[in-house]
Amino acid sequence: MKKLFGFIGSLMVVGLLLAGCSTSKADNSVKKIQDKKTLIVGTSADYAPFEFPIVKNGHKEIVGYDILLSKKIADSLGVKLKIVNTEFPSLISELQDNKVDLILAGMVSTPQRKKAVAFSKSYYTVKNQLLVNRKDANKYHTTADLKGKSVGAQQSTTQESIVKSQIKGSQPVIESNLTSLATELGQGKLDGLVVENEIADNYVTTYPKKYAISNVTLNTPKNFRYINVATRKSDKKLLKKVNSEITKLQKSGELTKMFKQAQTIQAKYK
Numbered sequence: 001m002k003k004l005f006g007f008i009g010s011l012m013v014v015g016l017l018l019a020g021c022s023t024s025k026a027d028n029s030v031k032k033i034q035d036k037k038t039l040i041v042g043t044s045a046d047y048a049p050f051e052f053p054i055v056k057n058g059h060k061e062i063v064g065y066d067i068l069l070s071k072k073i074a075d076s077l078g079v080k081l082k083i084v085n086t087e088f089p090s091l092i093s094e095l096q097d098n099k100v101d102l103i104l105a106g107m108v109s110t111p112q113r114k115k116a117v118a119f120s121k122s123y124y125t126v127k128n129q130l131l132v133n134r135k136d137a138n139k140y141h142t143t144a145d146l147k148g149k150s151v152g153a154q155q156s157t158t159q160e161s162i163v164k165s166q167i168k169g170s171q172p173v174i175e176s177n178l179t180s181l182a183t184e185l186g187q188g189k190l191d192g193l194v195v196e197n198e199i200a201d202n203y204v205t206t207y208p209k210k211y212a213i214s215n216v217t218l219n220t221p222k223n224f225r226y227i228n229v230a231t232r233k234s235d236k237k238l239l240k241k242v243n244s245e246i247t248k249l250q251k252s253g254e255l256t257k258m259f260k261q262a263q264t265i266q267a268k269y270k
């Protein structure tokens with residue numbers, strides 16, 4: 001019996017030592033942000049209503065749902081918000097290289113990305129659609145109808161995998177900027193563009209004469225549905241803060257209001 005207690009005792013000592021180690025290898029992710037008084041958020045402002053540029057009083061500004069949420073997170077930390085706009089494919093390395101503190105870019109938590117960064121709880125759910133030129137509104141019904149057609153998708157996104165895995169006979173056109181792809185679709189240089197439903201809806205409501213959502217059904221696997229905030233894996237305290245802010249905004253209904261607010265801003269400044 002004595003021996004057993006001794007054994008348990010030494011296990012506890014080892015446990016305490018380990019716990020000590022993990023706190024001494026301090027996670028000062030929150031403190032660092034508070035010391036510099038600024039939260040730096042990386043985004044890719046080609047994704048209305050999540051993030052998009054507007055010109056207000058002669059100044060270019062990046063606004064949207066992700067920016068409203070970023071502001072709430074910054075407020076909860078008691079710091080200012082700085083937005084860094086980069087192309088989507090480089091966001092994860094910007095985070096890993098400490099150029100930004102968080103990514104809010106309509107980014108879904110794929111298993112592949114989870115190897116590189118940590119994700120918060122989800123703050124939006126999406127599915128994928130095929131946006132087409134208005135003149136082709138009723139032209140395509142299944143993915144097979146897109147054989148030989150040029151179908152665009154933003155580079156390094158879940159849309160790129162969907163084009164390549166689900167629209168097999170098509171010719172994928174992969175580019176880093178989504179706004180340019182949408183422009184090409186509007187000019188008839190592309191036959192289709194894979195985008196998430198809110199993005200597609202936004203193009204159709206903003207430019208009803210230019211775009212339409214096709215009848216083609218795409219499958220959005222579970223892994224591609226949930227939009228989250230990305231943090232560095234080591235920044236556990238910051239992640240916890242982000243999660244509690246999202247929970248708070250979800251419970252109060254504010255998150256839903258913020259999405260509508262972003263859509264209103266988009267309609268006003270289009």
Ligand code: ARG
Pocket residue numbers: 043044045046047051088105106107108109154156157158159178196
């Ligand atoms: N949700 C998709 C993904 O995570 C696309 C996100 C693109 N975001 C952007 N800001 N352009 O792969």
